[in-house]
Amino acid sequence: MGLFLTAGVDLEAMASDIEKNFSQVTAEKVLYAAIVAVVSLVSAKIFLHLADRALARTKLDGALKKLLHTLLKSGLLFVAVIVVLGCLDVEVTSLVAVLSVIGLAFSLALQNFLANVAGGMQLLASHPFKVGDFVEAGGCSGTVTEVGMFYTRLLTYENKLVQIPNSAIVSANIINHFAEPTRRVDVKVSASYDAPQDVVMAALRELAQGHELVLADPAPAVHVNEYGSHAIEYALRVWCASGDYWTVYNDLMDNVKPAFDRAGVEMTYPHVNVHMAGEGPLKK
DSSP: OHHHHHHHHOHHHHHHHHHHHHHOOHHHHHHHHHHHHHHHHHHHHHHHHHHHHHHHHHHHOOHHHHHHHHHHHHHHHHHHHHHHHTTOOOHHHHHHHHHHHHHHOOOOOTTTHHHHHHHHHHHHHHOOOOOOOOOOOOOEEEEEEOOSEEEEEEEOOSOEEEEEEEHHHSSSOOOEEEEEEEEEEEEEEEEETTTTTTHHHHHHHHHHTOOSSSSSOOEEEEEEOOOOOOOOEEEEEEEEEEEGHHHHHHHHHHHHHHHHHHHHHOOOOOOEEEOOOOOEEEEH
């Protein structure tokens, strides 16, 4: 009731006007309104058929097409009702005002729901990702299992199913790791300052070239990433198919230590060099 008063709608006056208008309805007006109703419904059906054909030629998602069809159908029926009431000389101004207030009340009550619907429409229209892609969205990361009208579901690396509201996804950055067919894998490891750089690089390069899922083009690359306080950090960069990322990353990480052992490379740990007067450096 508060919303009606705020909108300046007098319910008693509106009811009185509607009763007065309907009391003046004649048989001729009813017949004319019936003809207009039939024409309006036929016209709406034809328009919907043309709209469906136009939507069918687009690349929009099926769920989005269905939603647009429903919204368009509802709008056409609403217009038809208003036109028919006008043919009966029924004052529709107050009715439209009441419906507007009711619509406002529903939109306020269903604000989050409508935000998710709008987000779903945006996702289905823009296609930032599809089912099967590995994405970071809404503060979570995982493989997309479903893109719905209200929620998007991700399956995490730990096999947890996460359901994210679409409004949270479209309001933040979306990172699609499967958008491109290939992806770069970065593996960072440390080796002792005593280990020759060419030996370390050769061991890492041999490790990458021996993996069947690592692409030959672009070729694997090894570079010094940082000179740390106790060791040199190296970066091994290889390319693979996007779907093979975690397999390649895990395999390389598992085999770095054995590769260094075969090459005689020491993977050092934090230590302090202490120098005493008149003596050589002591490692502690």
